[in-house]
Amino acid sequence: MDNLTPQSGAEAIDPYLKEQNEGILYAFAKEDHRVLTTPEIVEHVDLSRRQVERRLKNLRDQGIVGTRKPGRTRLWWLETEVEEPVSVQYPILKLIQERLSLQLVVLGVLLGIVTVICSTAAVLVASYGFSNYFVDVEVLLQATLLFSLTAVMFLLMGGLVAGTVWLFDHLGIEIRYNPDDSQ
Numbered sequence: 001m002d003n004l005t006p007q008s009g010a011e012a013i014d015p016y017l018k019e020q021n022e023g024i025l026y027a028f029a030k031e032d033h034r035v036l037t038t039p040e041i042v043e044h045v046d047l048s049r050r051q052v053e054r055r056l057k058n059l060r061d062q063g064i065v066g067t068r069k070p071g072r073t074r075l076w077w078l079e080t081e082v083e084e085p086v087s088v089q090y091p092i093l094k095l096i097q098e099r100l101s102l103q104l105v106v107l108g109v110l111l112g113i114v115t116v117i118c119s120t121a122a123v124l125v126a127s128y129g130f131s132n133y134f135v136d137v138e139v140l141l142q143a144t145l146l147f148s149l150t151a152v153m154f155l156l157m158g159g160l161v162a163g164t165v166w167l168f169d170h171l172g173i174e175i176r177y178n179p180d181d182s183q
Contacts, residue, residue, distance in 0.1 A: 021055050021059060023044055023045035023046070023047070024041055024044070024045060024052065024056065025078075026044060027040065027041045027043070027044035027045065028077075028078050030044060035075050036076050036077070037073050037074065037076070038056070038073070038074055041056070041076065056076055063079055063080065064078070064079060065077065065078055065079055066078075099162075100161050101158045101159070101161040101162035101165065102158070103158075104154050104155070104157045104158030105154070105155060105158035105159075107154045108151045108152070108153075108154030108155035108157075108158060109151075109155075111150050111151035111154060112148070112151040114147045114151075115144055115147040115148040115151055118140055121135075121140055122137055122140035122141050122144055125137050
């Protein structure tokens with residue numbers, strides 16, 4: 001069950017629901033057997049057992065998972081085959097999605113690429129004298145300066161956030177926000 005794909009005729013599952021329960025759905029894809037116990041699912045997610053049970057009941061109510069309790073342990077299985085979320089297929093996307101510092105660095109790198117393109121365009125316009133026909137060299141140089149300063153700002157902010165996270169981890173300070181804990 002490594003490659004989960006939707007069955008023909010099955011309704012599409014809401015992408016938000018899929019993303020929110022990604023770890024639970026990933027547990028079914030990761031295990032060798034199709035029927036899992038609640039503790040087996042809890043091993044794959046960074047949630048408490050109670051949170052996992054709440055989400056599994058929600059998935060059961062929507063017809064995505066089935067359940068049965070033949071003894072002391074509740075069994076769960078997928079009723080509907082679901083496609084793996086993109087962040088499972090491409091772990092780098094999940095890493096970027098979860099880390100603000102990486103998001104800021106990626107923005108800085110993208111703006112750096114735009115800076116290189118603008119500066120190259122400015123050099124070409126100045127070299128070949130296209131300023132009268134297309135874009136003025138001064139406008140391109142101003143845009144290049146703006147993009148480069150913004151790129152540097154995003155890169156510095158990404159480093160600052162990464163340094164702060166490292167410092168908090170080093171000092172043992174844990175700041176977590178999980179909306180499921182409020183209930």
